[in-house]
Amino acid sequence: MTDEDNVIGFVVGGAYSKGTLVQLQNRVHEEIEVGYCLVAESGRGNYLMIVNDIIADSPNTAITVNMARKPTFTKHLLSDILLTSKLNCIPIACASGDRVDEALTVPDYLSKCKLLTEDAAEAFYGKIDWQKRYPLGTVRPSEYNVPLDVSVMVQNSFGIFGKSGTGKSVLGNLLSAYILLYSKNSVLAGEDIPTTQLIFDMHSEYGLKLKTPSQTILAPGVAQCFPEEFKVYCVDHELVGEIEKEFKRGTLAKEFKIKKEKIEVEDIIALSELLKISGVGALNLQSLKDKLDEIAGNWFEAIINFNDYTNQDLKNMGFDTQTITSLRALSRRLSIFKNLPQFSEADDTCQELLKELENGKNIVVSFGKYGDLEALYMFIVNYISRRLREAYVGKSIGEGVRNRIIIFVEEAHKFLNPGVRESSPLGLIARELRKRGIVLGIIDQTPSQIDENVFGMIWNFFVGATSIERDVDVVTSSLKLTQLFKPLVTSLRRQEFLVYGSALKYPAVVKIVDYNSILKKVREEYERKFKANVNNDNVKRFLEED
Ligand SMILES: Nc1ncnc2c1ncn2[C@@H]1O[C@H](COP(=O)(O)OP(=O)(O)OP(=O)(O)O)[C@@H](O)[C@H]1O
Ligand SMILES: [Mg+2]
Numbered sequence: 224m225t226d227e228d229n230v231i232g233f234v235v236g237g238a239y240s241k242g243t244l245v246q247l248q249n250r251v252h253e254e255i256e257v258g259y260c261l262v263a264e265s266g267r268g269n270y271l272m273i274v275n276d277i278i279a280d281s282p283n284t285a286i287t288v289n290m291a292r293k294p295t296f297t298k299h300l301l302s303d304i305l306l307t308s309k310l311n312c313i314p315i316a317c318a319s320g321d322r323v324d325e326a327l328t329v330p331d332y333l334s335k336c337k338l339l340t341e342d343a344a345e346a347f348y349g350k351i352d353w354q355k356r357y358p359l360g361t362v363r364p365s366e367y368n369v370p371l372d373v374s375v376m377v378q379n380s381f382g383i384f385g386k387s388g389t390g391k392s393v394l395g396n397l398l399s400a401y402i403l404l405y406s407k408n409s410v411l412a413g414e415d416i417p418t419t420q421l422i423f424d425m426h427s428e429y430g431l432k433l434k435t436p437s438q439t440i441l442a443p444g445v446a447q448c449f450p451e452e453f454k455v456y457c458v459d460h461e462l463v464g465e466i467e468k469e470f471k472r473g474t475l476a477k478e479f480k481i482k483k484e485k486i487e488v489e490d491i492i493a494l495s496e497l498l499k500i501s502g503v504g505a506l507n508l509q510s511l512k513d514k515l516d517e518i519a520g521n522w523f524e525a526i527i528n529f530n531d532y533t534n535q536d537l538k539n540m541g542f543d544t545q546t547i548t549s550l551r552a553l554s555r556r557l558s559i560f561k562n563l564p565q566f567s568e569a570d571d572t573c574q575e576l577l578k579e580l581e582n583g584k585n586i587v588v589s590f591g592k593y594g595d596l597e598a599l600y601m602f603i604v605n606y607i608s609r610r611l612r613e614a615y616v617g618k619s620i621g622e623g624v625r626n627r628i629i630i631f632v633e634e635a636h637k638f639l640n641p642g643v644r645e646s647s648p649l650g651l652i653a654r655e656l657r658k659r660g661i662v663l664g665i666i667d668q669t670p671s672q673i674d675e676n677v678f679g680m681i682w683n684f685f686v687g688a689t690s691i692e693r694d695v696d697v698v699t700s701s702l703k704l705t706q707l708f709k710p711l712v713t714s715l716r717r718q719e720f721l722v723y724g725s726a727l728k729y730p731a732v733v734k735i736v737d738y739n740s741i742l743k744k745v746r747e748e749y750e751r752k753f754k755a756n757v758n759n760d761n762v763k764r765f766l767e768e769d
Pocket of ligand 1: 385386387388389390391392393394433434435436441668717718735736737738739
């Protein structure tokens with residue numbers, strides 16, 4: 224194909240705020256899709272543009288064609304002259320010589336437009352080096368893989384959004400694998416402190432397996448691909464057996480336990496919204512804690528079993544009628560926690576988990592069959608995050624903090640909605656601890672439920688398809704030319720994300736790399752550099768089974 228064959232049209236007008244208009248030439252508009260990248264060659268430089276609308280704008284001519292008489296022949300005669308089609312394109316960047324800048328104008332009239340080629344794409348987005356820049360996926364219509372600069376991504380919180388089934392959890396696992404490899408590489412090169420990950424794995428997709436929407440197995444989760452680097456704490460004790468049986472990972476999977484004595488009133492108050500605990504109920508709990516401690520050894524045990532005591536018993540212990548009624552109501556709300564095996568008299572694995580995290584182990588907390596028990600998921604995420612925050616407030620990188628920590632959290636709006644953001648441990652972490660090296664990997668289906676202040680802390684956005692208008696509004700709100708990007712978000716397919724932020728040079732619509740094949744490559748890189756001569760048969764076997 225000659226260079227001229229690649230020309231698909233020319234610029235005929237437009238406005239910076241509305242986009243560039245490109246008239247198609249020698250092409251039927253059906254060949255071009257929303258999300259395609261073009262390059263417009265003007266005298267000033269090459270403009271990278273993303274198509275956000277396809278316009279067939281000759282209806283008056285089309286209706287004059289007599290469809291009874293050789294319409295194909297007539298169409299051929301009229302094409303490009305009287306039957307024209309146009310593309311509306313978002314100006315993204317402009318390359319002139321070695322310089323590439325964000326586009327702040329539109330290309331000149333009659334600039335030739337070509338479909339993006341791999342070479343042209345590289346001039347804008349740079350090269351993959353498997354050190355800092357890792358392959359995120361292709362930009363249509365080229366096969367070029369855009370590099371994601373993981374060294375930049377890990378510095379700040381990032382967000383993965385999109386409706387169910389768009390590929391958020393697969394992408395979460397992929398980013399986690401890249402962060403792991405980046406951390407190993409950067410420490411080896413002496414370029415960065417280690418980055419460790421704490422992953423709250425609601426549906427056991429990081430600790431065990433990723434599944435397709437029809438519940439067949441898609442691939443091993445990141446922890447299974449790198450058993451040397453991850454430890455899985457299982458909220459569901461049956462998961463320990465499952466992980467050990469299938470992957471022979473021995474002590475790397477462990478049951479997660481909370482000692483009842485260690486539960487603070489704040490841990491329950493954090494669930495007020497979900498459990499509809501009133502302000503009075505919460506206040507009662509605070510003031511009566513010591514008294515409740517006396518009844519059953521610890522206040523939590525006393526409150527979840529409060530209905531075992533008769534009114535008379537309680538009165539004898541000094542509770543008045545009003546307090547008894549209020550505590551009974553609270554006890555009913557907390558009854559979901561009664562008899563849960565995670566609450567123990569003796570063991571508490573949280574301290575151990577935090578110690579390991581601090582020492583550089585990546586941690587996955589997998590919920591197994593308890594993933595759908597919202598109150599327990601929220602309780603445990605809050606419980607661990609509160610203690611992590613307490614351990615890190617007051618420390619900063621360079622003075623005591625040896626690792627950067629990235630906390631992945633699915634259904635993040637539960638912890639970051641306007642009602643709780645100011646008091647929830649994750650909300651506080653997002654606000655206070657970035658400078659101390661703790662950031663969030665926020666994963667959510669309904670970003671409009673997240674407090675708007677949180678979006679100011681997110682530096683990289685991975686936006687999957689979503690059709691709810693207020694969700695589209697919030698996930699595009701950090702872009703320039705917001706309105707122009709919205710049609711892109713609604714038209715994304717599964718596995719496609721609009722990606723923008725500090726870790727990608729320019730916004731792009733990316734078809735994310737195939738998870739199975741890329742994880743094999745990540746594993747190979749890892750083995751080549753960090754596990755020379757180690758033959759991990761379990762991992763190999765699993766990676767070979769698709
Ligand atoms: N990068 C990818 N490689 C291979 N398959 C993918 C990829 N991304 C998405 N898929 C396919 O899309 C399906 C859905 O992905 P995933 O489970 O990550 O969606 P989700 O957005 O997390 O959905 P939910 O919100 O319901 O949890 C996967 O099971 C897989 O079949
Ligand atoms: Mg998911």
